[in-house]
Amino acid sequence: MSGTVPLLQARDLRVTLKNGAELVRGVSFTTQAGKVLGIVGESGSGKSISMRGVMGLSPPGSKISGSIKLHGEELVGAPERRMRQLRGSKIGLVFQDPMTALNPVISVGKLIAEALLLHNPGLSTAKARQRALELLDLVAVPQPEVRANQYVHEFSGGMRQRVMIAMAVANNPEVLIADEPTTALDVTVQAQILEVLKDLQRTFSMGLVLITHDLGVVAGSADDVIVMYAGKIMESGPVGDIFYRTRHPYTRGLLSCLPTIAGGRDRLEPIPGSPPLLSSRPKGCPFHPRCSIARDLCRTEEPLLRPVDNVLTACHFAEELRNQTAGQPIAEAKRV
């Protein structure tokens, strides 16, 4: 595709529940082929919901508005038939918990073959199985011929996540959304899974959207980062600018919760309080009750996302923060 039309572009994406509560409040982002977009934020910040929205899988009874374009094709309001064609073929989704997100009564080989057959009606069953074995090999599952006949309960967590990735990339999607793909796995396996994801993303030059709350993962793998809080984007931009010269107190708060290998024995500084409930979001800046630099302006006026240097940030006092933190590498990247 030409460089002018972005692979995936969301404009002012909103997900609203029946009772009027907004889960996602005006999120905009762009993904390019071959790039990794990291989305970080605490639980309940709307990161998963906005990505489910992209696939047309919002919670029952909710409404999606705004605009989502895949290669310039509008997805918001697209007929369910079309969305079904796109799901799994153009957009792949990797779930957080491979323990529950794979069907326990279908063998792994059949699961992957089914994903293939669903979008290639002409494919023969034998061919689909052959391709399923190749996919298992691609995600580094040893002995694909044996493993394909086994069921999910015979797989370890890491192996299950590989199976899920194989299913998600079976039809060579252009966008791969990985929703906390490593959260349910232990640390050594995390690195392997990230490596598989990155490998596939490079090989097929997919656009990868990596949803996570592990900042180390984002620092090590993402090209661009979006930081979300209470359904809104707080800060977005290239990974280096966000992590090394953050202009938002929330991002800074997240970063200072991270332990570092060289960080000595200082206590970690948690962000005080907890994210606002859907029903009682504060007036003004949604982060102000927990913010260390909040002033009167923050309590009354909601900051808009505005360009500061080469990032977008939603803080009234971004310039001030930039001067404080300039040049301090706060996060330690998990390199993969």
Place this chain on the structure above:
Amino acid sequence: MSISIGARQHWMHGITFRPVLVVGLLIVGFWIFVALTIDIWTVYDPLKLVARKLQSPSLQHWLGTDALGRDVLTRTLYGARYSIAISLIVVVCSVVMGSLVGAVAGFFGGWIDSILMRFVDITLSFPPVLLAMAVAASLGPGLQNAAIAVIAVWWPVYARLMRGQVLDVISRDHIEAARAGGASSYRLLTKHILPLSWTPTIISATMDFGQVVLLAASLSFIGLGAQPPSPEWGAMISDGATHFYSWWIAFGPGMAILSLGLGFNFIGDALRDILDPREH
């Protein structure tokens, strides 16, 4: 998850080492064998008058003869045909109908769910025997109408059961994963939800065979089911009730209902123990 490891071996173990299941299978197997082969080896004709009326049990007539002089044992054995056929038809039809309604209600939710399940609630709010009687009476007497009447009161139970199961399964992650892979509603329902939802229905259906035998016999007993001279158990007991001191007339069909009902219940109980993961 460790439950499912070696599930197949466990299954086999469960079947072979359960005396209750073996007894149940033997009883039901006996009646099915009788129903299928009685024509070949029967000594008397169930509809012909073969002896003096109201004879007590003897070597010629093991269970005596009824008020018209027909052999009670022969009639009882022939009765298995009616009871097994009616219970099979009723349970299969009810399961298919109920599961379909329940699965659709649970899967689509919203107003479809409300309408279907309110209808189920209304049907279930009547006492089953009373409703079956009303339906059978309005359709007119006859075995076929009795079967329809029993189906009418039986299917809502399965609808409720299936809906609950579907609601449980549908909220699991792998269903959403299948949806995210592009599966259609039909595919989700048939390939991903139903295979995980049918177990309680199967168990319940096995247990219900016995109850259906009883309910169908009850309808015949009060004259709404099989009509004379058909050797149906309920109708035979009704016959026997008018000749109270000739106890053998009701004894044969009574024991037959008891044993068939017991057999089905044994099988159902054993199946529940085998299939219910909470028991392990």
